[in-house]
Amino acid sequence: MxxxxxxxxxxxxxxxxxxxxxxxxxxxxxxxxxxxxxxxxxxxxxxxxxxxxxxxxxxxxxxxxxxxxxxxxxxxxxxxxxxxxxxxxxxxxxxxxxxxxxxxxxxxxxxxxxxxxxxxxxxxxxxxxxxxxxxxxxxxxxxxxxxxxxxxxxxxxxxxxxxxxxxxxxxxxxxxxxxxxxxxxxxxxxxxxxxxxxxxxxxxxxxxxxxxxxxxxxxxxxxxxxxxxxxxxxxxxxxxxxxxxxxxxxxxxxxxxxxxxxxxxxxxxxxxxxxxxxxxxxxxxxxxxxxxxxxxxxxxxxxxxxxxxxxxxTQEPAVRDSGSEAAPNETVPHLRVRDLTASWTGEKTDLGPVTLDVAPGEHIAVTGPNGCGKSTLLAVLARHLDPTGGTYAWGERDVRDLPLDAVRDGIAFVDDDPHLFAGSLRANLLLARPDADDTDVLRALERAGLGPWLAELGEGLDTHLGEYLVSAGRSGAESVATATERSISGGERARLGIARALLSERPVILLDEPVAHLDGPTADAVVRDLLTASAGRTVVMVSHHPIAFDALDRVIDLPAVTS
CATH class of the missing domain: 1.20.1560.10 (ABC transporter type 1, transmembrane domain)
Structure with a gap:
């Protein structure tokens, strides 16, 4: 509906x-x-x-x-x-x-x-x-x-x-x-x-x-x-x-x-x-x-x-589904953007024109001055926003000719404030891939650099998350008496968002300032762990700061928007 x-x-x-x-x-x-x-x-x-x-x-x-x-x-x-x-x-x-x-x-x-x-x-x-x-x-x-x-x-x-x-x-x-x-x-x-x-x-x-x-x-x-x-x-x-x-x-x-x-x-x-x-x-x-x-x-x-x-x-959606049933054939797509422009409101241009070619499995960063359209570019790539001009091709086909859900199913999106639901650590990760087993979840946490953090949690994957994490000890009879609660740090939250993206096994990972609130060394470590764990997948990261840029294949500097 x-x-x-x-x-x-x-x-x-x-x-x-x-x-x-x-x-x-x-x-x-x-x-x-x-x-x-x-x-x-x-x-x-x-x-x-x-x-x-x-x-x-x-x-x-x-x-x-x-x-x-x-x-x-x-x-x-x-x-x-x-x-x-x-x-x-x-x-x-x-x-x-x-x-x-x-x-x-x-x-x-x-x-x-x-x-x-x-x-x-x-x-x-x-x-x-x-x-x-x-x-x-x-x-x-x-x-x-x-x-x-x-x-x-x-x-x-x-x-x-x-x-x-x-x-x-x-x-x-x-x-x-x-x-x-x-x-x-x-x-x-x-x-x-x-x-x-x-x-x-x-x-x-x-x-x-x-x-x-x-x-x-x-x-x-x-x-x-x-x-x-x-x-x-x-x-x-x-x-x-x-x-x-x-x-x-x-x-x-x-x-x-x-x-x-x-x-x-x-x-x-x-x-x-x-x-x-x-x-x-x-x-x-x-x-x-x-x-x-x-x-x-x-x-x-x-x-x-x-x-x-x-x-x-009753607002008009920002993205229209083509209604096509032909799913994309590419396992890891070649993303091609030509003279792309986009607007959030239709009143002014928020992006472009931009031309960009991202090869399958390439890791790139997109940077540029405030207001140049970095987040808008990610929104277009993620199919959260339709282009107002130019083309965006997924492999050999324009994304607007492909089923909306099929394109979105190939993309994992991580922003600067991943949301944690009130539930277990396992349930929060399984949102990305419901059919994953505990082995897959543990591997994703390890690849996101959360192995030592997980080892400190008394209840492991059953630990309750939300604004706080609650670890209650291993014995059921003593769980109420030994329950402890502490806040989740920004680095842990960012890594949990990345762990979701890795667990999803989606071929394209889009990152919108994923470590914006972290200190320099922590941010650098989080991004490097992500890039190492994402070998073979396409990664496009938006960042204001040169975080781990030397580990990337390319850095794209967007120019200011031209009206």
């Missing part, structure tokens, strides 16, 4: 099972309204000390409504959450499929973990509309309809009061939704400002500290935080207005019902127990009306999440 072919589903369209859940919820709240009203009739009628047999029907009804409300509510929760979780599974799968063609050119400058976390949160918020909006609104409409029809049948003047309270509640919902949407937009803008400033301050903390220039950035951060607080207050104020108005509607409706019934009780047209039943009906409806502010607040949040997801996932 791509962003071009996915049909946009209406925001309010209930998924399978949600409508049923809403109707069951309506039964639960109808039982609640009936329970309150019938209890009022029973209490007042019992105060008159009638024959007990005349109260049995009301007593049985109170018991039935009292039991029915929690039972229906429980069933509604089971049905609605089961439907929403199934929908969330499908939506996540579809969203991840849409993200793949957009990687990395259309995903902006956010860190990958932040981007993925944002997508997950937005999907959760969008799917929440089923449980937090659709079900409550169906419940509210259903319960209100039952109350209005029943009161009209029993006593038309009371029916008009109940109908008026329902219409007023709908108006309150409209006001609340407007306030919630305004507050949601302000809150998102303020949080985005905090994220940008915090990332700027954190990423440049060492440099700012070195020149003693931390005061002004911290002032920016404090200002951004104040904006978040203001936005949060405005958002909570909108919710408070909705809740207060909903309570006011219930109170006014109850007073109106008392005014309508007062004269009729005095005139003797209705008796006291019957009046109590009708008087408590709008009060009992307050529980139903009280669902509206929370439901519309969730609607505002879900709408904003949907807009963000749509803006991200």
């Amino acid at each position: 791509t962003s071009e072919t996915q049909e946009r589903r209406p925001l309010f369209k209930p998924v399978r099972g949600v409508t049923l859940a809403g109707l069951i919820g309506a039964l639960a709240f109808a039982c609640g309204v009936a329970l309150t009203a019938t209890s009022g009739w029973l209490i007042v009628r019992a105060s008159e000390r009638p024959v007990v047999l005349t109260l049995l029907t009301a007593i049985v009804a109170v018991r039935a409504f009292g039991i029915g409300r929690p039972v229906f509510r429980y069933v509604e929760r089971l049905v609605s959450h089961n439907a929403a979780l199934a929908d969330l599974t499908d939506r996540r799968t579809a969203a991840y499929r849409q993200l793949v063609p957009l990687t990395p050119a259309r995903l902006g400058t956010k860190r990958r973990a932040d981007l993925l976390s944002g997508v997950v949160r937005d999907l959760d918020d969008e799917v929440d509309i089923q449980v937090r909006v659709v079900v409550p609104l169906i419940t509210t409409v259903g319960a209100a309809l039952v109350a209005v029809v029943t009161t009209f049948v029993v006593h038309p003047p009371a029916g008009f009061v109940v109908l008026g309270s329902v219409v007023a509640a709908a108006l309150v919902g409209w006001i609340d939704l407007a306030l919630e949407r305004r507050g949601q937009a302000a809150s998102l803008a303020a949080r985005g400002q905090v994220d940008r400033v915090a990332h700027l301050v954190a990423s440049g903390a060492n440099e700012l500290g070195a020149i003693r220039a931390t005061d002004e950035p911290m002032t920016w951060l404090a200002y951004a935080q104040k904006n978040v607080e203001k936005a949060a207050f405005a958002q909570s104020r909108g919710r408070a207005v909705g809740v207060a108005l909903a309570l006011a509607v219930t109170g006014v409706a109850t007073l109106a019902m008392a005014w309508v019934l007062d004269g009729e009780v005095e005139a003797g047209t209705i008796n006291g127990p019957f009046a109590a039943l009708l008087l408590l009906t709008p009060l009992a409806l307050g529980d139903v009306v009280g669902l509206i502010p929370d439901a519309l607040g969730s609607l505002a949040r879900s709408s904003a999440a949907r807009d963000r997801l749509e803006a991200l996932l």
